[in-house]
Amino acid sequence: MRRTTLLLAALLLAGCSTAQQQQDPHSAHVHPAAAPPSSSAPARPGGFSDTDAAYVQLAIPQDETVLPVLQLAKTRQGVNPALAALAAEVETGHQKELEGLRKALTTAGQTYLAMHDGHDMPGMVTADELDKLTKVTGPAFDDELRTLLKAHFEESTTVAKSELGAGSSPEVLELTKGIEASRAEYLAKLGTG
Template sequence: MRALLLAVVLVATGCGAPAVGTPVPTDLSATDLAFVDLVIPQNESALAALALAGRPGSALGPVVRKAEDRYRSELAQVREVLARAGKAESNQHEGHDMPGMITAAELAAVEHVQGADFDLQLKSLLRNQFEEARTVARAELTSGTSKPVLEVAERIDSSRAELLALLGGGRQ
């Protein structure tokens, strides 16, 4: 149900849909493009949060090391899909406070926290991001059509489940 709601919101707000008059590459549906357009800012915001966990004393090292590699790999994959489709990154979600996006304000707030509270707050941000990334990936798996994009969605869904387990909880 949540995936359907996300798809409805994306279509209703125009998020992910190509601009009027912009041809959609035949191998990418509007759903595929919407998914790719969400993966990029979600992964970039998560990478910014993961970079904070490199500080001495953070217990999130195992999660960070695993997540960073996966996020970078996924970014490379979706950017390659866009390039092959002749589509530029849209950056249409810039400045949006959407589920799964870790905002600059959230990063700034966590950055100034110390000790166990730092790990607790960062863990909460990451858990929310991992869960929402799974929701978006599952929407793509339900409605997407592009094989390469579906493969990324499948990787994200399984990867975030593993990362949630490493965090010690969250919905699976």
């Protein structure tokens, strides 16, 4: 519950205007849900709102931080074969998601700001968690991998639901529907891996 609350607060606080983000990504935060769709904020290409921007700026590092975990799962000897196959599937899916998320930013005339680098946020694998994973083998590795993936899938689902409820960009909403659906599939497979 605490992790979900922190994640939603981070998403809402991350909704900075483009100009402010370019100067200082942590100044003058705006609550994206507070601005009605017909506000006097400048229109962005593709109907890209502050909520869309906040979501994409968070979804990218959520996916990026899990990539080293997926690589390790594919290369580590003795990993449960179903878990290794899931890791390969997730890596392919996340690479595709990242392409789509970055394209959405470009379409909206924005750049990725990496404002969450080094943050210990729900849904992101930390350096300490990755280090711990590299030091275990056998069933302990599988258990730790499942724990990290489950947390990532659940938290990225939470953030996706926030975007689906408050976002406005058709491109981002379509990507987010795919992300939400993939997480449900991954969680189902993780339960049987």
